[in-house]
Amino acid sequence: MEDKLKAKERLVSESGKMRQRVAEETGRKRVRVKTILKREEYIEDILHTVREPLLVLDSKRRVISANRSFYQTFKIIPGDIKGKVLYDLGNRQWNIPKLRKLLEEILPKSTVFLDFEIEHDFKELGRRVMVLNARRIFHETKRMQMVLLAIEDITDRKRAEKELKQAEELRQAITALELSNRDLEQFAYVASHDLQEPLRMVSSFTQLLAKRYQGKLDKDADEFIDYIVAGAERMQALINDLLTYSRVDTRGESFGPIDSEAAFGQAIANLRVAIEEGEAVITHDPLPPLIADNSQIVQLFQNLLGNAIKFHGKEPPRVHVSARQENNKWVFSLRDNGIGIAPEYFDRVFVIFQRLHGREEYLGTGTGLAICKRIVERHGGRIWVESEINKGSTFYFALPTGRR
Amino acid sequence: MNNRKTGKPAEILLVEDNPGDVRLTQEAFKEGRVLNKLHVTRDGVEAMEFLRQKGNYAKVPRPDLILLDLNLPKKDGREVLAEIKTDKDLKRIPVVILTVSQAEEDVLKSYNLNANCYIIKPIDLEQFIRAVKLIEDFWLTIVTLPPNGKK
Numbered sequence: 001m002e003d004k005l006k007a008k009e010r011l012v013s014e015s016g017k018m019r020q021r022v023a024e025e026t027g028r029k030r031v032r033v034k035t036i037l038k039r040e041e042y043i044e045d046i047l048h049t050v051r052e053p054l055l056v057l058d059s060k061r062r063v064i065s066a067n068r069s070f071y072q073t074f075k076i077i078p079g080d081i082k083g084k085v086l087y088d089l090g091n092r093q094w095n096i097p098k099l100r101k102l103l104e105e106i107l108p109k110s111t112v113f114l115d116f117e118i119e120h121d122f123k124e125l126g127r128r129v130m131v132l133n134a135r136r137i138f139h140e141t142k143r144m145q146m147v148l149l150a151i152e153d154i155t156d157r158k159r160a161e162k163e164l165k166q167a168e169e170l171r172q173a174i175t176a177l178e179l180s181n182r183d184l185e186q187f188a189y190v191a192s193h194d195l196q197e198p199l200r201m202v203s204s205f206t207q208l209l210a211k212r213y214q215g216k217l218d219k220d221a222d223e224f225i226d227y228i229v230a231g232a233e234r235m236q237a238l239i240n241d242l243l244t245y246s247r248v249d250t251r252g253e254s255f256g257p258i259d260s261e262a263a264f265g266q267a268i269a270n271l272r273v274a275i276e277e278g279e280a281v282i283t284h285d286p287l288p289p290l291i292a293d294n295s296q297i298v299q300l301f302q303n304l305l306g307n308a309i310k311f312h313g314k315e316p317p318r319v320h321v322s323a324r325q326e327n328n329k330w331v332f333s334l335r336d337n338g339i340g341i342a343p344e345y346f347d348r349v350f351v352i353f354q355r356l357h358g359r360e361e362y363l364g365t366g367t368g369l370a371i372c373k374r375i376v377e378r379h380g381g382r383i384w385v386e387s388e389i390n391k392g393s394t395f396y397f398a399l400p401t402g403r404r
Numbered sequence: 405m406n407n408r409k410t411g412k413p414a415e416i417l418l419v420e421d422n423p424g425d426v427r428l429t430q431e432a433f434k435e436g437r438v439l440n441k442l443h444v445t446r447d448g449v450e451a452m453e454f455l456r457q458k459g460n461y462a463k464v465p466r467p468d469l470i471l472l473d474l475n476l477p478k479k480d481g482r483e484v485l486a487e488i489k490t491d492k493d494l495k496r497i498p499v500v501i502l503t504v505s506q507a508e509e510d511v512l513k514s515y516n517l518n519a520n521c522y523i524i525k526p527i528d529l530e531q532f533i534r535a536v537k538l539i540e541d542f543w544l545t546i547v548t549l550p551p552n553g554k555k
Contacts, residue, residue, distance in 0.1 A: 196504050196527070197422060197504055199527070200424075200425075200504065200525065200527050201422070201424040201425075203527060203528070203529070204424070204428055204527075204528075204529045204532060205424065205428075207528070207529035207530070208428075208431065208529055211529070233527075236527055243506075251508075
């Protein structure tokens with residue numbers, strides 16, 4: 001009897017424990033369901049809070065949910081996309097091969113991919129650079145595979161980075177240019193002193209030799225001496241012109257209001273001998289005031305007029321100078337009736353030491369127009385030539401009016 | 405009074421490191437009209453020793469005229485010029501800068517340091533000789549120089 005009683009008590013106790021366990025288990029389950037529900041809300045909250053565009057897709061890449069940022073960033077009308085395949089969004093604008101590859105090939109294998117950069121041309125948005133992050137997740141309540149896809153639009157950041165890089169490159173280029181300008185200046189100094197010294201020795205002593213021994217040696221010796229003297233003189237001219245060229249930027253005076261007609265007059269005065277000898281006729285229209293370096297504008301006119309006289313045709317040189325206003329520029333022109341320049345040389349004539357003729361035909365070092373170009377560019381302008389062989393050339397240069 | 409009238413040669417100091425230039429200057433002076441004695445020092449330190457009659461130069465005369473190159477070894481021409489023009493015994497001696505430098509800053513600096521004139525050495529031999537003759541003519545016959553040795 002006693003045994004039976006004990007057994008009954010045990011049974012009651014066991015069933016009580018059992019009930020309690022069931023109750024506990026039920027409670028736990030309830031909590032778990034609640035947690036799951038909460039977690040879903042939580043994910044939705046994150047989805048909508050995050051500033052980065054986010055998408056939730058099902059296993060067939062259909063859109064389950066998207067956040068506001070996605071709609072805004074990619075200009076897609078909300079509500080219009082649920083259930084649609086991602087690739088079909090915006091008239092199949094999202095049908096991006098690289099994106100397909102990521103979602104269809106890489107993600108199924110690795111459950112996650114991180115920081116994939118893709119570029120794509122959108123019809124309305126233009127070219128965008130995006131960084132993609134995705135994760136395969138399992139939705140417990142719905143018992144289904146989903147894909148969480150984050151699309152960061154880094155176009156602006158990329159552009160900013162690019163601009164920053166360009167700015168840095170520009171800064172480096174400027175520094176390099178400054179350095180090379182300083183080198184050029186240094187070179188100019190060396191040219192003016194150290195190179196001229198030995199040159200003077202060569203030419204002076206050759207001349208002394210000629211003076212003392214002319215006729216006392218043979219004819220060859222006299223000829224050789226002539227060549228040495230001519231070579232030294234030419235070297236001297238080259239050095240001087242190179243010096244002038246290198247100093248256009250570094251030794252220029254500051255800009256001020258000038259009368260270009262007066263500068264033109266000064267150039268004519270400087271060329272008086274050449275004009276008289278060449279019987280040149282130089283005419284001009286009224287020329288405007290400028291904001292410029294006066295001595296450089298004189299030099300500019302002088303080089304151009306000098307060339308027009310030097311490269312004359314069969315007729316005595318005639319040059320007409322005029323200026324017309326075009327927007328905020330004065331366009332000067334110097335029209336001559338000289339030998340002209342073939343079109344293939346229109347650019348080359350402005351390159352330093354470029355010569356189109358043999359030295360027997362025309363003297364010169366080939367720096368005149370290079371100096372003109374440098375002067376015009378220092379003034380923020382442009383120089384060019386139009387010409388026809390045997391008819392004449394017109395040199396143009398455009399300079400800012402100085403008025404805003 | 406002016407040395408030339410007493411028949412004594414004019415004492416000229418040439419400060420020049422290039423032997424070729426020294427020789428050219430000598431050639432030019434040979435063609436000159438004025439009886440002269442050309443002394444040569446090859447650097448700035450030597451030039452100052454000459455002028456202050458130090459060392460080997462204890463017995464040299466004080467020059468009537470100085471021809472000074474700017475680019476010199478040891479002590480350059482600008483320093484020499486500054487020292488001469490701030491020395492109460494030397495500052496009256498005319499200093500002619502004779503140089504290849506066309507640099508504006510050299511011209512300016514030389515005059516600021518009271519150079520008496522600045523001449524860029526002509527490249528052409530004939531012009532060089534002419535320039536030296538003109539220097540000689542002007543500074544030794546036309547101008548009246550301060551009495552030598554007086555303070």
